[in-house]
Amino acid sequence: MSSSPILSIKGLSYAFSGEENAKSIFQHISIDVLPGEFVSVIGASGSGKSTLFKLITGLLEPDEGQIWIDGGQSGKRLGKVGYMPQKDLLLPWRTVVDNVMLPLELTKGSKQGKMDEIREGLKRFGLAGYEKAYPHELSGGMKQRVAFLRTIMIGKDLLLLDEPFGALDSMTKHNMHSWLLELWGDLQKTVLFITHDLEEAILLSDRIYLLLGEDGGSVKEWKVELPRPRNSELIYQSEFIAMRKELELLIHNEK
Numbered sequence: 040m041s042s043s044p045i046l047s048i049k050g051l052s053y054a055f056s057g058e059e060n061a062k063s064i065f066q067h068i069s070i071d072v073l074p075g076e077f078v079s080v081i082g083a084s085g086s087g088k089s090t091l092f093k094l095i096t097g098l099l100e101p102d103e104g105q106i107w108i109d110g111g112q113s114g115k116r117l118g119k120v121g122y123m124p125q126k127d128l129l130l131p132w133r134t135v136v137d138n139v140m141l142p143l144e145l146t147k148g149s150k151q152g153k154m155d156e157i158r159e160g161l162k163r164f165g166l167a168g169y170e171k172a173y174p175h176e177l178s179g180g181m182k183q184r185v186a187f188l189r190t191i192m193i194g195k196d197l198l199l200l201d202e203p204f205g206a207l208d209s210m211t212k213h214n215m216h217s218w219l220l221e222l223w224g225d226l227q228k229t230v231l232f233i234t235h236d237l238e239e240a241i242l243l244s245d246r247i248y249l250l251l252g253e254d255g256g257s258v259k260e261w262k263v264e265l266p267r268p269r270n271s272e273l274i275y276q277s278e279f280i281a282m283r284k285e286l287e288l289l290i291h292n293e294k
């Protein structure tokens with residue numbers, strides 16, 4: 040793993056300007072993500088998780104501080120990351136293949152070459168045979184896998200995933216965790232992952248950033264000392280349960 044970060048946030052401050060007074064979301068926070076890492080961002084509702092993603096993608100500009108992606112200039116971030124929103128946002132009138140193809144339609148290269156790549160991706164994502172299906176014919180987990188594949192096909196090394204499994208029932212979510220943990224080693228991507236789910240954050244991540252919105256807009260970093268490869272059964276082990284408790288205490292500022 041190279042030691043120079045793919046994402047580097049230094050001294051970031053941001054406030055939404057209100058009619059009467061500004062609402063401070065971040066005050067001088069710093070976050071680094073190394074190539075190939077899986078890093079989660081957790082925090083209470085309103086702590087600024089989505090705002091952080093908007094700042095990283097370049098939809099918002101920091102009031103203070105810098106954000107570098109892949110060492111590029113802080114002011115030039117638009118189009119540099121793959122972003123997957125919370126809702127799958129698949130177009131209902133397009134088939135699975137055509138939904139995945141969507142971002143590739145604007146890029147150069149042969150259509151056949153892209154189709155081969157998509158077919159290969161669908162196989163890896165357990166979606167072979169569903170090429171011509173429409174979103175309403177898929178389960179929630181399958182829709183999220185199509186949306187994830189589409190995000191990956193954009194070809195960016197850094198992926199921002201905004202609660203991709205948040206709307207799934209617990210059994211489907213468990214299956215998605217198994218699937219993602221299995222796939223993870225081969226993906227060779229860097230992921231920044233928003234979640235409310237502490238178990239999910241520990242299971243999937245190398246490190247976790249806690250956003251402490253109500254506590255002056257600061258962040259705390261927490262390392263997940265669990266070896267890989269991991270599997271979703273880990274959550275039943277005493278070491279995992281102890282970690283979860285430690286993280287909860289940290290969130291509630293009792294540690």
Ligand SMILES: Nc1ncnc2c1ncn2[C@@H]1O[C@H](COP(=O)(O)OP(=O)(O)OP(=O)(O)O)[C@@H](O)[C@H]1O
Nearest residue numbers: 055056062064082083084085086087088089090091
């Ligand atoms: N455009 C805006 N103008 C003013 N305030 C905003 C705007 N967008 C978000 N906020 C406020 O900023 C704070 C952080 O919002 P944000 O959506 O980033 O939180 P979040 O952690 O993603 O929440 P959730 O988990 O509920 O999605 C909230 O208090 C929200 O009301």
